[in-house]
Amino acid sequence: MKRETLKNWQSVRKEVLNRIHSRQWKPGELIPNEADLAQEFGCARSTVNRALQNLADDGLLDRRRKAGTRVAMHPVRKATMSIPVIRNEIIARGSAYGYDLISSERSTPPPHVAALMGLAPRAGVIHIVCVHSADDTPYVIEDRWISSDWVSPDDMVNFANLSPNEWLVTHVPFTAGDIAFSAISAGAFEAALLGCELGAASFVIDRTTRNNERTITTVRLIFAPGYRIDTEI
């Protein structure tokens, strides 16, 4: 019987996934090597390699140089989440976008901000607080610090009409960053700007981004109570 050959890495990935899900290959078990799989599937070894690497990236296989590839004992599934520009997120919900600058000033960083950004205590920073709204209802507070290396006096003027979130995307590209998700109880500051009750549960995103090794900015986004991020695994 002539076996059907698998033409591309996606179909190899699918076949390998089927074998894991059907328990033909069980958790912890060593799977055949790439050369043998390539022969079985009638495809190039590089095609098998790409499929296995993709499944390893997804946490379903454990690959060890020399020790071979095993089905993961404790699969760590991954969820990939989009991080859109806030204006675009609000427009995509079908709402009218609004922006209010609350404050913007040049200063030196408070200790926790200096630590987050890896700055000297006397370094220059810009501190901006603004509120993005959807249909005239507060949506999220953007509480942001930017290293002043990246912002000229002319740029400061812009923040009256353009959020730093949006300005940074088009003016200062970042190469990497850290992001964290948590929940906080709204204090007086949050309750006043979001128009919510004191103590209400708010979803929070903390994000620090770098251009190569230099920190550009750190931001805390505090969403109005009820906010929810949906994604897929």
Add this chain to the structure above:
Amino acid sequence: MKRETLKNWQSVRKEVLNRIHSRQWKPGELIPNEADLAQEFGCARSTVNRALQNLADDGLLDRRRKAGTRVAMHPVRKATMSIPVIRNEIIARGSAYGYDLISSERSTPPPHVAALMGLAPRAGVIHIVCVHSADDTPYVIEDRWISSDWVSPDDMVNFANLSPNEWLVTHVPFTAGDIAFSAISAGAFEAALLGCELGAASFVIDRTTRNNERTITTVRLIFAPGYRIDTEI
């Protein structure tokens, strides 16, 4: 002068990323086609294709069949987050893992659960509530519904000692799912099980997973106040 050739898709990706970050290729601008880039880089067209596709997957390029490839106007960055088994997450923090089953029963689904799982009102479900703890401190409530198709009476016995989170990973593989992140104020139920104050802000993960088209389970994980997920972009 002989140009250095780019041997693999990763080095092509890096060069393209440099051109985007340095603004040699600006947001919205059409970039050269794959054949021209392959010639310039001295590599196969398929190598260029893989690099550009990867950058498009990351939201940095917009690819349109026939219309060519442009630098994204509004890059949508993505964050990839690991979803470990709760026991492993707690152990990885260096804490001792504990598990308490609060309740487990067979019933029919309440309307919101039937809707989430796509079940008939009379379908059989298992409802399990348990608490995972770290160093004897409540860490997260697992409030879970499982379609009874996947659970035998023998399996029910297991939940006294093994969380459904862990049991499902090793017994019922899933192929896809939805996941959402939000924040809630702890009510009486959450405050009692987490040992926190009424109204404290809790981080919440809602997850519904399927095996092909059939829903296996839907779970709400309610974390003790102060919980935070860290990841990278």
